[in-house]
Amino acid sequence: MFNWKKKALFLALAGLALISAAGCGGSAGKKEAGKGGEIVLYTSQPEADAQKLIAAFNQDHPDIKVKVFRSGTEEVISKVLAEQTAGTVQADVLLVADNVTFEQLKQKDMLEKYASPELKGIPEAYIDKDHTYTGTKVITTGIIVNTSKAKGDPKAFADLAKPEFAASAIMPSPLYSGAAAYNLGVITRTQGMGWPYYEALKKNGMTVTKGNGAVQKAVVAGEKAYGMIADYMANNSRKKGAPVKFIYPAEGSPAVTEPIGLLKTSKNKEAAKAFIDFVLSKKGQETAAKMGYTPVKEGVQPPEGLKAITDFKALTVSVADLFQNRAADKERFTTLFQK
Incomplete structure (x- = not known):
């Protein structure tokens, strides 16, 4: 016998999922042609560092709101893959530990090709040859x-x-x-x-x-x-x-180089690209150095106590x-x- 209570529960949960998806991407979708609106960042960076990065980004782009989901790389990727299977990927940008992780998503055709104008000064070894991700530190x-x-x-x-x-x-x-x-x-x-x-x-x-x-x-x-x-x-x-x-x-x-990449399913690609550009820019790299990371871009000094990429x-x-x-x-x- 068909269980109408189970059907009602299923429809209610589906409705909540759609509301959640709209909340994360609806307003951003309306802004796709420009660089305003909202993007969602999935990252394995410590929460405090992610917030510092966003604060620096918002100095240049106050019209772009960045929402964050933060966990260990393996849990972040598990979440993305589960959302991909369900057809409800919420992330616009990924910033997680290593290039091997990004290769997994690249093989699944989940990453948008994007050659940022801020690649100058970053060694080729840290840039995916197909431009689906780039090391950030x-x-x-x-x-x-x-x-x-x-x-x-x-x-x-x-x-x-x-x-x-x-x-x-x-x-x-x-x-x-x-x-x-x-x-x-x-x-x-x-x-x-x-x-x-x-x-x-x-x-x-x-x-x-x-x-x-x-x-x-x-x-x-x-x-x-x-x-x-x-x-x-x-x-x-x-x-x-x-x-x-x-x-x-x-x-x-x-x-590891903590690469950054753009999801093909992003609802606000222009704003997401602006975020990626900032992270790879001299100002973004200086922000990373202030937080204690060794920058990936030539000409930006590493923090005191750490070696430059040419010294280890x-x-x-x-x-x-x-x-x-x-x-x-x-x-x-x-x-x-x-x-």
Whole structure:
């Protein structure tokens, strides 16, 4: 027998979904020909940094309202893909951890090609050849050390697997953090490290937590003496007076570029392009540097305490290789650390 109560509930929920979609994009759709209205940004940036970026953008574009959904990269992308399946993508612009994540969306034909006029000064290595996304900064992963709790200084990633550092280190999970997922793919394909390195970390009592923010909190509080972390987070904590320092590992550093891209389904592409242009502009890059990030654009100085992109060794692996193996890498990591 047909259940009319279930049908009524379904129609009500569908109506709410349409209202929600209209609320996020309706007014922006009317402004598509210009650069006003509203856009929705999905990002893995810390909430405070996203708001600082938007505030700087609004100094130049006060007529464009930017709404934000913020979470870890993996959750942001899961949300976008679920919305794509339902035909209700709310995001106009994506700003998340790494290019491998964007390759996933590119393969699904979800990204609009857009060659920003602000690309000058950005190395080609950080620009997608098809212009579906562009790096906005360079974030390396290294080692944060709590100087009041540490019994010694690790010089390399390999040191964290040594007995003297047993049960005293923490790292973000690749199941939550896009940067950590990228690091996993790079490190397991780096000569002298590979999967044996992660196996050694497991044996040495490495703690796995949700994301870089949790690593930062644990090491700053002294709950752990060491952590694998994004450079800017350790450096910002140091500048705020925390007893920590950041070490660029001897093997080299995995480096994500936190790309930005435009969704094909955007209801306000002109305003979205204006936002992308600002992020890649000199002023946008200076804003990023003030927030503690290493800028991707030549001629913009990195923040005190961090190296410029030409001054550290970057560990690199084929993006295609990382993209094709990301799911398998995360599955193997889960199996390893659930033992």
